[in-house]
Amino acid sequence: MDKVSETVMAAEVDHRLMQEFANGDPRAFELLYQKYKGGLYRYFIRQIGDKQLAEDLYQETWARVIKAAAGYERRAKFTTWLYRIAHNLLIDHVRALKPVELFSDAAIEGEPINDGQPCMQYAPEQLTTQGQKATILKECIALLPHVQKEAFLLNMEMGFTAVVIAEVAGAGLEAIKSRLRYATQSLKQCVEGKWQEQHYDTK
């Protein structure tokens, strides 16, 4: 079975579960929740420095899903709908909480991320090379501009294509492609740079 068929099947399952939940079956919601809780949680955690605020938004997102279940109609894939709710909540709170302090939205797309910040302290000898690079990547993701970060996270967590990300973020397709491209390049440079830096420092 190819990837497209798997995606279609998954979308059908999600839709059926949502309908069952709308018909009063909470077990269907639990299945949906277990399926998507991790990705959605990381979507908020990685974008917001404040863990409590991230958890509030995460909870609010699911609350809206529960509330909207009675009138749920299949206009889009469930995941698209879910992350659209999350995106809107995030934008609302970012606007309310002075986003400049939380995100590096002001950064120009394509501009290399500032890797002059100190890396997370860890004991290199206790980590494998892959583990070390993963930790560096996590740091570098945090340094991405918000719009690039969101596009990258949606792509990594959910496997969303640029088209779906554009639908979730309410942006143009080309802009999303550009964000993904810049995010990838920036992260590659950041990870390589930090890795070499750490390796050099260790030596």
Next chain:
Amino acid sequence: MTQNSQDDSVDKALQLLYRSQATEQPSEALDSHILAMAQASKIHAPKQVSFWRQYRWPLSSAASVLLVVSILLLNPTSQDPLLMEPAFIAPQALESQAARAPRVMSAPMAAPENGEPEIVGSTAADSNVGESIASDASANLVETSKMTATSQVSTEPASTVNDSNETTQRHKALVSTEGAPILQGKSVSSSPTILDSKADASNVKDSEPSAVAASAAETREAQPPATLKGQAKAVISDKQALNHLQQLVSTEQWSEAMVLLQRINQQRPQLADKTHPLHQKWRHLSQQIDAHSQP
């Protein structure tokens, strides 16, 4: 091409790195709280709407239409017998007439000294049946007030203009339809002074069913012509026929009187019977007409 494959490998490497450290999960408490919200949510399956409730508007509309059609089909002439009832017709006719001449209804009951009833608002479009009532009433008035048949006093509705011509036209119509006047699309008119007078009241009370039927037909006359189709012809009594004849004689319309007398003789041979209560009147009028018809 090489660049793309290199990017893909970089993306895959990034994806592997990302997945290896993407392990954050919401706390158990948060999970429990959200699942509890889902459990507590009052989402119920939509109730199965019954067939009758789902299609209540089309069904009620169809039932209403069916009911109306059934009533119309089962009772096509239900109104006619009702309208033919004397108790229903007489007041209705009176009201109709009263509405047409309110000023006259309030006129004094006593006849004017000159013998000409004061009539205001009488229309020239008097109908035959209304005329028959008026004529009958006028005859009663004549009888009760001991007026002579030759006098010009008549409670016949007389318009202020062309009274004689109008009367002539009416009597022509009467003659042509005597015995079975076919209803025509004329508007209802009244004999206002007659209606006001006691004689009229007694006339209405004592009026024969045939006259009432004629009055009812008169009432229906105001309806569109389509409704007149199939209606029964009005029946005029012997007394009314003689009253018409007497009016013709009193107005010296001898030709019309002669035609009417011939028709009366054909259709009402019982008047020739000496025991008939109207025999004397019929004979008197016949003699008068014969006297004027001979050259």
